[in-house]
Amino acid sequence: MIGFHHHLVPIPNSGREHNIIEDAGETLDIILRNNVPLVLMGHRHVPYAVKIHNTLLVNAGTFSCNRTRAHFGNTFNIIDFKNNTIIITVIDIDKGTQQKMVKYNPLEGWYINRYYDEKKRID
Ligand SMILES: [Fe+2]
Numbered sequence: 001m002i003g004f005h006h007h008l009v010p011i012p013n014s015g016r017e018h019n020i021i022e023d024a025g026e027t028l029d030i031i032l033r034n035n036v037p038l039v040l041m042g043h044r045h046v047p048y049a050v051k052i053h054n055t056l057l058v059n060a061g062t063f064s065c066n067r068t069r070a071h072f073g074n075t076f077n078i079i080d081f082k083n084n085t086i087i088i089t090v091i092d093i094d095k096g097t098q099q100k101m102v103k104y105n106p107l108e109g110w111y112i113n114r115y116y117d118e119k120k121r122i123d
Contacts (some may be wrong), residue, residue, distance in 0.1 A: 002031065003040040007051075011059050013070035014044035022085050033054055037106040038079075038086055047090045049080060049102040051111050056104045058088055077101075084108070087122075 006021045008028055021027060031039060032053040039055055045062035046069045061075030067091055073094045080087040088102040100123040104111045112122045 001038040001040065002036055004042070006043045007041040007059055009041075009050070009057055011041075011044040011046050011048050013048075013072070014046045015069060015092060028052070037104075040079075042111060046072055047075050047101065049088055049113060049115060051088075051102075051113065054106060054109075056086060056088075056102065056106075056111075058102070061090065063093070112116060 004021060006019055008021055008024050010017045010020065033053055035054045037054065037056060039057045041057060042060045044059060045065060045067060045097050046059060047061040048059040050057055058077065060077050061072055063074060063076045068074060073092060075090050077091050078089040078091060084107045085103055085105045087100060089098050089100050091098045101115055102113050103122045114120060114122055
């Protein structure tokens with residue numbers, strides 16, 4: 001696992017792109033070539049996750065900052081590791097709700113991302 005304060009890929013619904021890490025392309029290439037299973041990112045204040053090659057890239061929302069983006073409000077992610085599976089749950093602080101967003105099993109290769117496929121149940 002690797003963690004960055006900033007983001008390695010552009011994050012949807014976070015406004016015009018800037019402040020992506022320097023040399024993001026080369027950094028992403030090294031990560032993908034080494035099959036890093038999980039990359040944690042932030043700075044853009046929008047919860048998001050996407051898998052590229054064998055790597056799950058996860059962006060955090062913002063816990064308490066009032067500079068929220070789009071309609072996501074204040075959120076944080078819970079990351080669980082169960083039975084070789086990475087599970088990302090987004091907690092909405094304002095609504096008091098939680099939703100499992102992503103499940104990814106790097107060993108078996110299966111991946112469900114509710115961000116892109118809302119109809120799939122993953123809990
Ligand atoms: Fe930041």
